[in-house]
Amino acid sequence: MPALVPLTCPRCQAGLDAEPEQVVFLCPTCSGAWQLDDSPESPARLLPLTLRYAPELRGSLGRPFWVASGQVQTGQREVHGWGSQERAAVEHWATPRRFFVPAFKCDLNSTLELGRRLLTEAPKPPAGAQAPFVPVVVTARNLRGLAEFVIISIEAERGDNLKTLRFSLELGEPELWILP
Ligand SMILES: [Zn+2]
Incomplete structure (x- = not known):
């Protein structure tokens, strides 16, 4: 369901420009960076966001990535046959x-x-100057599911006919990095 959020900067109340589907906003007045929090537990709102820019962008449009440190705890690993790579x-x-x-x-x-x-x-973590980037259309809330998907794909290729794998992923606060 589309969320209706007043698109004004929570810090200085300036209007924020937005493309359709965009979920990260930069305030043209105070340079604040905001992300749409669309988690189902609370009404949609704008939360502050840490943005980092790669220094080597040099005029080319950057690509935004959600980034968070994570600790994976692997649990039970069931394989078909022998040779578990646990x-x-x-x-x-x-x-x-x-x-x-x-x-x-x-x-x-x-x-x-x-x-x-x-x-x-x-x-x-890059520490370059602010630079333009393509619109952010994926919210930080999707980071966990996609990170888990990456973990599963790596484990599935470990060569031991993986049947089931239990693991937990503890994720830190997400940041947005703008990379080439
Ligand atoms: Zn502002």
Whole structure:
């Protein structure tokens, strides 16, 4: 159901410009960054947002990604036949990782591919100057489901005929990173 939110900056009350489907807004007056919180538990509202820009954008339109640090706890792993890779899986997820999910319009295959690539590359928090980026149409609420999808896809390829896998994912506060 579409949420009706007054599109004014919660800090300075200036009007915010929005494309259809857009869920992140930059205030033209005070430079505040806001994200639409569309969680079902509360009425739709604008929440403050931490934005980071890659320094190497240089005039090209950046791509926004939701980013959060996450700790995966792997639980029971059931496989068909022998050769469970449980130990490799536990070692793989032993340290906290940063999860990346495209926040721009992107099909599921590309979301998975980009999410896996950035998880592996593990770029550091960028500290470049503000730059233009394509509209954010995915809310931060989708980060968890898509990060879990990335984890499952990695585990399914571990080569031990995975049948079921239990795991939990603890995610930190999401930020929006603008990458090339
Ligand atoms: Zn403002």
